[in-house]
Every structure is written in structure tokens, then in C-alpha cells.
Amino acid sequence: MSEYTILPLINASFQPGEAKRTVAGFEDRDFQKIARAEYYYFTGQAEKCSHIAERYLMSHNIKLKMSSCLLYVYSNLTLGRAVASRKGIWEIRECLEKEMKYSSSAEDKAISVFAGYMSSVLLHLPVDELPDVEFYAAALPPGIKMFSAYVIAHMAYLKGEYGRALGICEAAFMFRDGTYPISMIYLYCMMAMCQINLKHHQKAKDALMLAWNMAKEDEFLEPFIEHHGLLQGLLESCIRKEDSKLYNKLSDKVISFSRGWMAIHNPMSENFVTDALSTVEFSIAMLASRDWNNQEIADYLGFSPNTVKTYLSRIYVKLNIKKRDELKKYMLK
Template sequence: MESLTVRQAAEKWNLSPRTVQQLCTQGRIPGAQKFGKSWAIPADAEKPGDLRRTQHRENPAPAQSAPGRMLESGMLMPLMNTPFRPGHCRETAEAMAAGPQRDIALAEYHYFSGQSELAAREAEPYLTSSHMGAKLSACLIYAYANLPLGRIQQTRFALQELNAVLAAAEERSPQFQAASAFAAAAGAVLLHLPLPREMPDMQGFLPLLPPGPRAFALYVYAHFLYLQGEYGQSIGIVEAALAMGAEQYPIPAVYLHLVAVMDSMSLKQTERAKVHLLSAWDLARPDDLIEGFGEHHGLLGGMLESVIKPGWPEGFKRIIDITYRFSAGWRKVHNPVTGHDVADDLTTTEFAICMPAARGWTNEEIGKHMNISVNTVKRHLSSAMNKLGIDHRYNLKPYMLR
């Protein structure tokens, strides 16, 4: 993404460099990023309105603007919407303007780094905010942060709030509708739930989103296509999004790479899957953004066991801990709504082996992929089928993630 210096932005907007510097410090320029003592300002950023207004960093007044205005202020998942260098995620969140923007950004950081309790606590005050950008972000974070905590009622409440905002968005601005659709779709797709009936065409609202949420929305769309069995189309969208700049936004980029792993494994393209997994890991590891790996474990078809476990055993252990906690909450929401019976008593290794087995992989192919013997594959498959009460691998599919 092209950027401007403070001086270049000052010349473009006919302001003094000092005024532009203050606007950056106050968080009034969406996407502005501090590097050392300098600021990088998105080239397409608009000149902030009402320059007489000031923001008090210590005691900011509650936002009372109209929803359309709120969504212009960079409040929809502000950390997701900020390009930062790997290793500077928390620093980026803490540099944002005090008040809702920083609070939501820190909730994002804590969620994506596996600190669900902190994330839920930071998001909760904004669940009923009059500032709809903050509310949509808070509901999305709160819904997913409560899954690994076993607080299913809180998750359901937040998901219902997202759907209610979307249902009432028809009379609002197109940008408001796009933000509502983004949050509601993200709330449903990772849980593999049906999309809300009010959901507009995703390709229609994508251009109206800020660049970071737009990249994450492309992950959501690619994940949706994966669930429809459209693996080639899904990975095509992912790789196009990454080629067109989504890699600058580390949080969406991690999720895009992960869905590409899912697609590649479904296509039996293990080397392609490995490239995407390591790309996601390289982006995530410097900031410990490992939540997504735990969320997607079962869908990655043993790639974590094959690639991450040998090279980063401690990181793998933490991912598996996230997997167990997240999956327990995920099933409590997913299974009753869909009527599916995704397995809840398999070990992560059993699940990782059963996923490719359910897709027609042979024991030899699974063993080679996961660096284990054929006999070990057979033992885990036998244990899994005994737990599920089935007598043939062809019957595994109804119990796997879909």
C-alpha cells in the first residue's frame, strides 16, 4: 500500500505538518502508522473533518456520532485494519488513540494471541456502544473469545447482536450495511453456521470495507467456498488477495494463508499447503498470534503435526491447548444449530488423521504426510472409530468438520 510522509500529507491537504502530526497522534487519520518518530499515512486517506475538535487521550468523551460517521473513523477492527511489521503488534495497538480505538485494538491483540479472558473483558464494555464500529468489533471479539472460556450464552448473545444489527441495517448507509454484513458473516462462517438471511452479496459489500477488514472478509468468503467444496476457487481468491496487498495486514493474512492450507490439503497438494502454513507461521510467530492455528487445527489435515510440531514443539503444544478449549465451545454452538454431530471425544492426533481418511486418503498417504508409520495410522483410526461407534472409515465423514 502506498503511503505519504507527514509533510506530503500536509501539502496535499493544505495543512501544516504540525497539524498533521497532531492528527496522527490523536488517531484521527485511519491507517496512519508510526515508525520511530515518523508516520506513514495511507495515500488514499481522506483529510479529517472538523479540525477544531480535539480528543482528550486520558478521558475521551463517549462517541455520539451518527453510524455512518463512526465507521469512517477507523473503528471497525482497528488493529486488523492496520499494517504493521511482524513483532510490533502490541506496540501498534498501544499507539492508537486512547478510548474505544485503543481498547478495541488491544482486545483484538489479546484475542488473536490466545488471551481470551483479557479479550472478552476489554470488548464487553462496547457491546452496547452507540458507536457502531466499536459495537460490531466488540461483539465479534466477544463472541469468539467466550468460546474457549466455555461461556456459550455470552457467545450466543454476541452473535445475536451481530445479526440484529445486520437486520436493521437496510435503512442505513452502504458503508454501515457493509460493516454489518462483514461482522455477521465473520460471526457465522468460522462456526460453520448458516449465513443470516439478510446477508447481502459478499462481492457487493467488499469494496465498501476498509482494506484490513476487506482482506479478512476475503478470508471469510474463501472459507465459505471451502465449505461448499469449491477448493480451487477458494485458494484462487486467497492467492489473489495476498498478491494484491493483503500480506501487509498480518492478522487477515494469517487467516488467508490458513484457508489456503485447508484448500491445498483437500486437493492433496501438500507442498503448496506447507508453503502457506509456513507463511502464516512467519507472520504470526513474532507477535504470538497463534489463535488462528488452534481454531483451524482440524481443518488443516495434519499439517501442524507434520510441519510445526517438529520445528517448534513448544508452539505446537500451545496451539493444541487452544484447539481443545476452542473446539469444545465451537461444538456447543455449532452442533445444536446445524444438527451435525462433529466428534467431541477424539484426541487432536486422532482428528488430524481422521480428516484425510474421511477424504479418501490411504493409510500410506497419511503416514507419509504426518511422518508416522502405517501401523500408527491404523491404531489411531481404530481408536477413533471405536469412540465414534462406527466400523468403517467411510462412515467418518459425518463426524468431521464441514
């Protein structure tokens, strides 16, 4: 199977810290550009990513086209361009339909199904009309197959099947045949999310630190930006004090991504929480809305209970509410 497949950087096996060198190593000019767009996206340079991706939206090469569409969807989401993101999703769905009808290539069908799920599941959009991704996953190249495990685990997570999602992630690590940093970072984030919901807080922190220590070698911040809300304050608990420079860089981008996500997921929503709250306030509000008391939040985030109380008072003012129970209206949609 050719290394020049959908999302070639995700599919590449390399050691953390060697992402730039890996991109430069692609001999095919077009796939090198797509790999560079991936690098820009995962390092928080969405504008550069979108600029490259746009050039390949009409490519006749299915691997280039699907790569560019996915990168176009997510980079424009981060940039707050909901119309552009929807255009990318529409292109993926149309292309997937054609591939399923006319393609004789098992790999091309598999990557089209993968793209359909990746453009939908991570945005919490319905996948009922899509072919079964688990059926096609076997035909994917190794690094993409590993990322598809994350996508499948994410589906289970959204259904509240935390144990199953965790098992899928663990199996992906067990059967991997190389080091695929981007896929592994996403899988570790999913494992942390599952452990939080299973109330295994130390295991959640351990999983997050595995992701963070791998990601920081290349400054792959985007996975943490995407999962900030779902990690429920874990970044603040583990990273804010330990790596303040990168944490601050990450925080600057969380709000714009959350705003773009909301515009895609629910364009008619009047929920302005992503505009009103800082990343720390958002995390505290998320935990409080899940019935954590002030002491529990303080212990988790490394604050004093009085600091948590002060933050909550600010949150209530910003959201124009008076009590904790009303937070659920904003945080648990």
C-alpha cells in the same frame, strides 16, 4: 477513511512482531482497548478478550459495537460459553438490520454487512438473508477489506469451490497496499486448505509455513486453532516437530474451541468426538475418514504405518466403533 474502524488491529498495517507496539500506538482510548482485546484473542487469551469486549456491547459507536460483538462471539466460543456467543451473534444481526434501514454512511453499512458475514460464515451458519458482502466490500478500509476476501473465500471453500477460493486469496495478495499480518495469516491458512483439497500437498505445506512464520512473531495462535480440523493434519505434519513448544500450546486450546464451535453450529448434536480425541487423534481420524490409507497418513504426518495403526485402534475404542468406514459418521458432518 479513519483508522478507527471495526477491528482496528486487523485493519492496522504493521510488521510481524510489532503487534504490541501497534496496539499501544492507538491514541483513542476506546479503540486502543478494542485493539488490545483483538491482541488477546489472537494470542489465545480469550478470557481477557471477552472481559474487554463485554464493556462495549452496548456502545453507540457502530465500529466499537460491532468490534466488541465479534470478539465476544469468538472469545466465548473458545471458552465454551455458547449462550454468550449466541448473544453476540444476535446483537450483530439486530445492529445490521438497523444500519441497513437508517444509516446514511456507506462505511457503516459495509462494516455491518462484514460483521454479519464474519459472525456467520466462519461458524458455517446460513447467510441467505444477509446483504451481498461482495457489493459492500469496496467501502471497507484496507485491512478489513483484505480480511473480507478471506471470508468470501471461506464461503467458496464451504461450497467445494476450491479453485475459486484460492483465486480470491491470490487476488487479495496481489492488490494489497500494506502488510496486514492477521488478514494475511488467515488468507494463507485458506490457501493451504484449498491446496489440500486440490491434492497439492507441497503447496499446502508452503502456504501453511508462510502463515506460521508470520504468526509466530506475535504468537498469533488463534487462526490455527480455528482451522485445525480443516487443515486436516497439516499442523501435525509441518509444526509438531519443528516448533513443539508453540504446537503444544496450540493443541491445549484446539479441543475447547472445537467443542464451543459444535455447541453453536449444532447445539443438539450428540457427537462427542471433540471431547474424546486428542488433536493428533483428531487429525488421523479426519484423514482416515477421507479414505487415506495408513501409509499415506504415515508419510503425511511423519509417523510409521504401525504408529498410525495404533492410533486408529485407540480412536475406534474411544468412539466405540469397529472399522474405518464408521469414522465418517463422526468426522464428515
